[in-house]
Amino acid sequence: MKLSISRLALKALRVAFFSYTWVAACSASAQSTGDPLRLLVGFPPGGGTDAIARVLAEKLGEELGKPVVVDNRAGAGGQIAAQILKSAPADGRTFFLSNDHTISIVPQVMKNPGFDPPKDFVPVAGFANSINGLAVPATSPVRTVAEYVAWVKRQNGACNAVGIPAPASIPEFLVRDIGAKYQLDLQAVPYRGSGPMIVDMLSNQIPAGIGSVADFIEYHKAGKIRLIALIGRERQTLFPDVQTFSELGMTGLEDLPYYGFFAPRGTPQAAMDRFGAALAKVVATPAVHDRITAMGFLVEFTNQGQFTERVRVYTTQWAQTIKASGYQPQ
Structure with a gap:
């Protein structure tokens, strides 16, 4: 009887040990995966911006070791997504994939776009230009x-x-x-x-x-x-x-529209640095570079400092063009 109890106890200990090991392994895996990152996209599924977002999301997830989920919030030229970014927690888990239209043009042509890019957002990194x-x-x-x-x-x-x-x-x-x-x-x-x-x-x-x-x-x-x-x-x-158009003598059309990522103002610098470093690696891989190029974009990674200046200059140039055209904000 004592021997039988000892064997049962040993078996129970083994089951408990392996159960603990499996749970611990799963827990460690979950912790390494972490909370998913959200990529806001201001245009509907199926478009060019969405296609880029999905290519990048997959590879960024692999590089960062956590899921990266594309969140399409289409409408009003990206305004809806931008407004959501403005109110998102600045915890390093939300990024906005945007082109120049939403960030540089909409605030110039709308009286109340619902966001102010220099005040509400931080440029994180650029990765491509459109034509x-x-x-x-x-x-x-x-x-x-x-x-x-x-x-x-x-x-x-x-x-x-x-x-x-x-x-x-x-x-x-x-x-x-x-x-x-x-x-x-x-x-x-x-x-x-x-x-x-x-x-x-x-x-x-x-x-x-x-x-x-x-x-x-x-x-x-x-x-x-x-x-x-x-x-x-x-x-x-x-x-x-x-x-x-430059060949044809039309000036002011040399600077190509940009594509890049933005985060809510107040996002920790370390989180933006990690994201930017991962993005640089991803767009440098031939598979991603060639795929984005085939879509009709020009791949060009710019770090946070370069991208911030790019956005500033581009916005200033188009502000002058829009004003000179006589266009009145709606």
Whole structure:
């Protein structure tokens, strides 16, 4: 009887030991994983910004050793996501993947956007630039800007509409600049995103559009839409035959729109440093670099100091352009 009890006790101890070991291992794993990070995205699933966010979220999670969850809060050109960022706890667990439109342009064209970037946010790091371009349907006889200008003039106002993905966006100001440069009475036609605009271009409901190359690139490759001019200082490797507006003598269109991450003001510096270091490693990997490039973006990592200055200069330049245009904040 004593021997039987001893064996049962030993068995119980072994079960307890292995149970404790398994629980401890799981607990340690959970602690190493930690609370997930949230990546706010101000645009809906399926778009270019969302696609980048999901590529980065997966790899950032691997690098940081914790889940990184994409949180789409679409609407109002990123304003909704920005307002959520403003009210988020500054604990290093929430970051906002944004382009220039929400941070640099919206506060210039809206009376009450619901946030003030210099006051409410901290730039963390930049990772890419986007390119805006003027495009026409493939059925158009136009192949260059010179041909476009001549063609529009011949139509006597019948084909002066230019689609833009959002009102009071950089594409709208590009429409104004092109019209002023070539004495064309161009009319910007705002859409709710690039998708509906491209649908109308493909069906010849609108003769031209200005938007992000990332939205046009697949249609351009498929021969359904033709890019005829791009912003930037030099021609892009992906489009060596497409002129830049700078080549055509239009100044002020050299600086490309940026993409980067922002955190709530007050976020611990150590958390931002960890995130920035992980982002630098991720975008340097060939798989991520090539995938983002194929989407029509230019990968360029900038650390916190560089990115902060980039945002400041870019915002100042466009503030001057918007003011000179006479546009009144809505």
